[in-house]
Amino acid sequence: MKTIVVTGGNRGIGKEIAKQLSSKGHQVILTARDKQKGLEAQKEFAEQGLEVSFEQLDVSSYDSIDKFVSSISSQYEKIDVLINNAGLFIDGNKNTYNIDLDSLEQTMRTNVYGPIALTKGLIRLLEKSSDPRIINISSGMGAIDDIAGGYPSYRISKTALNSFTINLSKELTNFKINAVCPGWVRTDMGGSSASRPVEKGAETPVWLALDNSVTTGKFWRDKQVIPW
Numbered sequence: 001m002k003t004i005v006v007t008g009g010n011r012g013i014g015k016e017i018a019k020q021l022s023s024k025g026h027q028v029i030l031t032a033r034d035k036q037k038g039l040e041a042q043k044e045f046a047e048q049g050l051e052v053s054f055e056q057l058d059v060s061s062y063d064s065i066d067k068f069v070s071s072i073s074s075q076y077e078k079i080d081v082l083i084n085n086a087g088l089f090i091d092g093n094k095n096t097y098n099i100d101l102d103s104l105e106q107t108m109r110t111n112v113y114g115p116i117a118l119t120k121g122l123i124r125l126l127e128k129s130s131d132p133r134i135i136n137i138s139s140g141m142g143a144i145d146d147i148a149g150g151y152p153s154y155r156i157s158k159t160a161l162n163s164f165t166i167n168l169s170k171e172l173t174n175f176k177i178n179a180v181c182p183g184w185v186r187t188d189m190g191g192s193s194a195s196r197p198v199e200k201g202a203e204t205p206v207w208l209a210l211d212n213s214v215t216t217g218k219f220w221r222d223k224q225v226i227p228w
């Protein structure tokens with residue numbers, strides 16, 4: 001049984017990742033920035049016979065990350081997997097030259113600085129695992145060769161998250177550290193026209209968390225390596 005932290009676990013892909021991992025018998029620490037929403041998700045899981053722990057965590061706040069790390073450190077000996085899932089997509093199809101700087105800042109805090117700070121905070125607990133893994137939920141919209149203009153804050157943030165993933169994987173060579181694009185998924189972020197259900201969006205992140213054949217330092221979609 002692995003102990004697994006999932007950020008942004010109260011809805012969308014994060015919630016489905018938490019559900020699938022818990023269904024497979026792992027100890028999931030579901031986190032959400034809104035306590036009420038997190039507790040509702042926990043209750044919903046309990047009604048399905050799934051027991052998950054809940055901790056409040058706003059990944060855009062270093063203070064919240066510090067509190068979370070203290071709380072986790074006092075309760076758990078080790079963490080096996082960190083899944084940086086929480087994300088923002090708020091700048092719409094603006095042009096890069098007309099980027100909204102507030103949106104950029106908020107997006108970078110949530111999609112990049114949050115995962116970096118949280119990873120830094122949890123490293124000591126992850127190092128205690130015999131098979132430590134970090135999974136960054138990224139997007140093909142941040143893949144360098146696919147960048148097509150528009151959505152500047154989101155694209156820039158996911159490219160940066162990918163860079164963080166590669167850099168870290170070169171340093172912590174006993175870890176499995178990967179980025180993953182879930183595809184276009186029907187969530188509040190992906191919208192109702194998206195091609196994939198949440199179950200499919202969660203499939204590769206869950207595989208990256210658990211499968212023995214997983215390598216490190218790669219960008220994945222549908223269990224296949226894709227270009228950065």
Ligand SMILES: NC(=O)c1ccc[n+]([C@@H]2O[C@H](COP(=O)([O-])OP(=O)(O)OC[C@H]3O[C@@H](n4cnc5c(N)ncnc54)[C@H](OP(=O)(O)O)[C@@H]3O)[C@@H](O)[C@H]2O)c1
Nearest residue numbers: 008012013033058059060086087139184185187188189190
């Ligand atoms: N859906 C897609 O098509 C798609 C495609 C490629 C990549 N992705 C990536 O997949 C991940 C999950 O996306 P999704 O589609 O599930 O999005 P979603 O339905 O919009 O859910 C986003 C989750 O992130 C949480 N969140 C946002 N800011 C946060 C913060 N500061 N602290 C903690 N949690 C925060 C939200 O919490 P609240 O409920 O409190 O807002 C929510 O739980 C994201 O990283 C996204 O970029 C999604």
